[in-house]
Amino acid sequence: MANPSLLILAGDGIGPEVMAEVKKLIRWFEAKRGIAFDVSDDLVGGAAYDKSGTPLTDETMARAQAADAVLLGAVGGPKYDVLDFSVKPERGLLRLRKEMDLYANLRPAQCFDALADFSSLKRDIVAGLDIMIVRELTSGVYFGEPRGIFTEGNERVGINTQRYTESEIARVARSAFELARKRNGKVCSMEKANVMESGVLWRQVVQEVHDKEYPDIQLSHMYADNGAMQLVRAPKQFDVIVTDNLFGDVLSDCAAMLTGSLGMLPSASLGAPMANGRPKALYEPVHGSAPDIAGQGKANPIACILSFAMALRYSFDLGVEAARVEQAVEKVLADGLRTADLMGPEGGVPVSTSGMGDAILAAL
Amino acid sequence: MANPSLLILAGDGIGPEVMAEVKKLIRWFEAKRGIAFDVSDDLVGGAAYDKSGTPLTDETMARAQAADAVLLGAVGGPKYDVLDFSVKPERGLLRLRKEMDLYANLRPAQCFDALADFSSLKRDIVAGLDIMIVRELTSGVYFGEPRGIFTEGNERVGINTQRYTESEIARVARSAFELARKRNGKVCSMEKANVMESGVLWRQVVQEVHDKEYPDIQLSHMYADNGAMQLVRAPKQFDVIVTDNLFGDVLSDCAAMLTGSLGMLPSASLGAPMANGRPKALYEPVHGSAPDIAGQGKANPIACILSFAMALRYSFDLGVEAARVEQAVEKVLADGLRTADLMGPEGGVPVSTSGMGDAILAAL
Numbered sequence: 199m200a201n202p203s204l205l206i207l208a209g210d211g212i213g214p215e216v217m218a219e220v221k222k223l224i225r226w227f228e229a230k231r232g233i234a235f236d237v238s239d240d241l242v243g244g245a246a247y248d249k250s251g252t253p254l255t256d257e258t259m260a261r262a263q264a265a266d267a268v269l270l271g272a273v274g275g276p277k278y279d280v281l282d283f284s285v286k287p288e289r290g291l292l293r294l295r296k297e298m299d300l301y302a303n304l305r306p307a308q309c310f311d312a313l314a315d316f317s318s319l320k321r322d323i324v325a326g327l328d329i330m331i332v333r334e335l336t337s338g339v340y341f342g343e344p345r346g347i348f349t350e351g352n353e354r355v356g357i358n359t360q361r362y363t364e365s366e367i368a369r370v371a372r373s374a375f376e377l378a379r380k381r382n383g384k385v386c387s388m389e390k391a392n393v394m395e396s397g398v399l400w401r402q403v404v405q406e407v408h409d410k411e412y413p414d415i416q417l418s419h420m421y422a423d424n425g426a427m428q429l430v431r432a433p434k435q436f437d438v439i440v441t442d443n444l445f446g447d448v449l450s451d452c453a454a455m456l457t458g459s460l461g462m463l464p465s466a467s468l469g470a471p472m473a474n475g476r477p478k479a480l481y482e483p484v485h486g487s488a489p490d491i492a493g494q495g496k497a498n499p500i501a502c503i504l505s506f507a508m509a510l511r512y513s514f515d516l517g518v519e520a521a522r523v524e525q526a527v528e529k530v531l532a533d534g535l536r537t538a539d540l541m542g543p544e545g546g547v548p549v550s551t552s553g554m555g556d557a558i559l560a561a562l
Numbered sequence: 563m564a565n566p567s568l569l570i571l572a573g574d575g576i577g578p579e580v581m582a583e584v585k586k587l588i589r590w591f592e593a594k595r596g597i598a599f600d601v602s603d604d605l606v607g608g609a610a611y612d613k614s615g616t617p618l619t620d621e622t623m624a625r626a627q628a629a630d631a632v633l634l635g636a637v638g639g640p641k642y643d644v645l646d647f648s649v650k651p652e653r654g655l656l657r658l659r660k661e662m663d664l665y666a667n668l669r670p671a672q673c674f675d676a677l678a679d680f681s682s683l684k685r686d687i688v689a690g691l692d693i694m695i696v697r698e699l700t701s702g703v704y705f706g707e708p709r710g711i712f713t714e715g716n717e718r719v720g721i722n723t724q725r726y727t728e729s730e731i732a733r734v735a736r737s738a739f740e741l742a743r744k745r746n747g748k749v750c751s752m753e754k755a756n757v758m759e760s761g762v763l764w765r766q767v768v769q770e771v772h773d774k775e776y777p778d779i780q781l782s783h784m785y786a787d788n789g790a791m792q793l794v795r796a797p798k799q800f801d802v803i804v805t806d807n808l809f810g811d812v813l814s815d816c817a818a819m820l821t822g823s824l825g826m827l828p829s830a831s832l833g834a835p836m837a838n839g840r841p842k843a844l845y846e847p848v849h850g851s852a853p854d855i856a857g858q859g860k861a862n863p864i865a866c867i868l869s870f871a872m873a874l875r876y877s878f879d880l881g882v883e884a885a886r887v888e889q890a891v892e893k894v895l896a897d898g899l900r901t902a903d904l905m906g907p908e909g910g911v912p913v914s915t916s917g918m919g920d921a922i923l924a925a926l
């Protein structure tokens with residue numbers, strides 16, 4: 199049987215650097231554990247635009263569709279700010295999400311014990327924090343039509359459309375309920391049903407799916423503005439949060455920052471099962487391309503490495519191996535190893551991007 | 563000359579209780595400072611629905627249009643959750659905002675020194691915090707058409723429309739720049755121009771207004787998801803933030819919670835100048851109707867009292883009197899007086915809603 203295939207799209211900025219550490223890990227798995235992948239590389243974002251004038255070519259799109267899993271680094275950079283909307287680096291990422299139909303974006307916000315003092319929040323508010331945000335990723339205002347900038351009378355008008363169908367809401371709700379079953383059995387759904395009809399439908403459908411299929415899960419609903427407040431006030435009240443594409447974008451970043459260490463946070467974007475039973479899947483760190491530190495060996499590779507661990511768990515049913523990677527990360531942190539972003543007043547052992555990657559391999 | 567008119571819409575939940583303290587303050591101003599208002603009361607939200615089956619009658623709407631300023635308590639409560647979208651308490655508030663064309667919602671997020679330990683954030687991150695969020699309040703996805711829940715094929719679809727015209731963006735940008743001139747000269751504009759065309763237009767127009775009319779202000783742009791992160795990470799980097807209706811809803815609540823004391827935060831919603839030169843204006847606390855503690859004398863009246871102080875400043879050009887009220891609030895806090903929501907581990911002198919109101923009067 200052929201090895202499972204991994205398509206690596208390292209992208210822009212620090213993407214290639216952090217992905218280089220993941221590649222070491224992939225080689226380690228083949229050499230030491232006999233778990234081999236067919237790895238190939240391709241371009242996305244600004245890197246793809248520089249070569250072919252588009253942030254994602256049709257060929258790359260086809261390879262992503264065929265891959266067992268896609269690992270993505272990061273996209274974007276100031277160099278591309280002047281580009282037209284339609285060819286901005288982000289469009290490459292959005293095209294992948296949309297065409298692979300990756301509707302469930304899993305964003306764990308976890309506070310690592312060794313790093314709890316790093317948060318801008320008080321230690322007792324965030325220590326031990328472990329919430330999972332499930333963000334709808336293929337619909338809503340990100341993709342709704344009509345959209346664009348039009349002229350009306352003598353002025354410009356900017357339009358986007360928030361649009362959710364019942365089935366789009368139901369499937370991401372199911373993802374959230376399934377995750378909750380493996381966690382603490384609680385889901386909080388967030389929208390603005392007091393202001394938006396799309397939020398009214400969201401709330402109804404989530405409740406219906408719950409009542410019919412997941413009555414064992416404790417479901418609550420919260421307005422998204424209150425959600426932002428509650429995340430800041432007392433984040434540990436949450437287990438799984440499910441929300442739409444745009445609220446998910448803002449709320450998951452808010453939640454990520456609570457942990458104090460963005461360089462640590464992975465994500466998985468999952469779609470429907472393929473013929474081989476594996477879900478369509480793309481894994482990427484939550485952090486961006488950080489152009490200001492790119493190429494300096496300062497980037498923290500952990501978020502990207504933990505994204506690979508999520509791939510092991512969700513695409514390849516290697517939960518035990520995933521946990522081993524996660525434990526190795528915790529060990530190097532407990533040992534005091536720190537990339538620049540993790541270097542706080544209490545000090546630590548400074549390491550470069552590759553130093554951190556090597557240490558994690560050694561800890562495995 | 564007639565006294566300036568104040569329409570009081572106390573609304574639901576704790577609205578009437580906190581407004582009672584503002585009324586004491588209004589009487590104090592008349593008796594002690596010769597500053598008199600023609601005060602009248604009316605209903606909004608659930609209270610209006612209970613009486614007339616609508617959260618805001620046409621008569622009340624007309625009185626609000628005619629008033630020199632409107633003071634609002636809070637709307638909503640679980641009793642009304644079952645109501646149809648079109649008659650929910652919130653619609654009363656949204657109608658006031660829309661028909662009075664109150665496009666600039668000013669939400670100061672200020673951390674009171676005596677309460678800094680109340681925040682879930684570390685003291686040094688929030689002590690001295692003083693930012694002003696200017697939220698567009700009459701357009702965007704709150705009001706855009708088409709909207710509703712429709713049937714397509716055999717499923718329901720929820721639709722809302724984000725829509726901004728150039729002039730809508732320009733006028734709220736001007737409000738932000740004007741405020742920045744009186745503060746620290748910095749404006750940060752937030753949108754998702756990397757994903758939404760309405761955000762692209764927002765960014766362009768804000769930049770154009772800046773370049774033509776406010777080149778003295780330091781303007782920056784930030785994606786709204788990053789904005790949420792930066793608010794949590796290092797809120798003191800901001801002076802004035804300007805953003806759209808929906809992002810403003812979420813981000814201003816996030817910012818409010820940073821201060822740790824929602825019961826302290828006022829807001830002003832301002833429109834164009836009326837014939838008498840005063841802006842159309844509605845003032846309301848940021849907190850909600852808190853049905854769980856309504857009627858128990860536990861509510862903190864300070865947010866509502868500080869909203870009245872904003873009315874003195876922005877509607878009646880009584881900035882000196884406004885500052886006196888604000889100082890009185892700071893004094894009672896420094897004296898250790900605490901309503902239930904402000905009672906932390908370090909203790910304090912417990913006071914009721916009216917006890918707090920009386921103490922502020924005494925401090926004046």
Ligand SMILES: CC(C)[C@H](C(=O)O)[C@@H](O)C(=O)O
Pocket residue numbers: 288291292447756757787
């Ligand atoms: C890069 C951008 C298009 C993207 C988004 O808005 O979804 C990012 O912020 C994210 O959260 O993955």
Ligand SMILES: CC(C)[C@H](C(=O)O)[C@@H](O)C(=O)O
Pocket residue numbers: 392393423652655656811
């Ligand atoms: C009550 C509700 C309609 C309102 C809003 O969403 O604008 C509230 O959250 C606010 O921020 O004033």
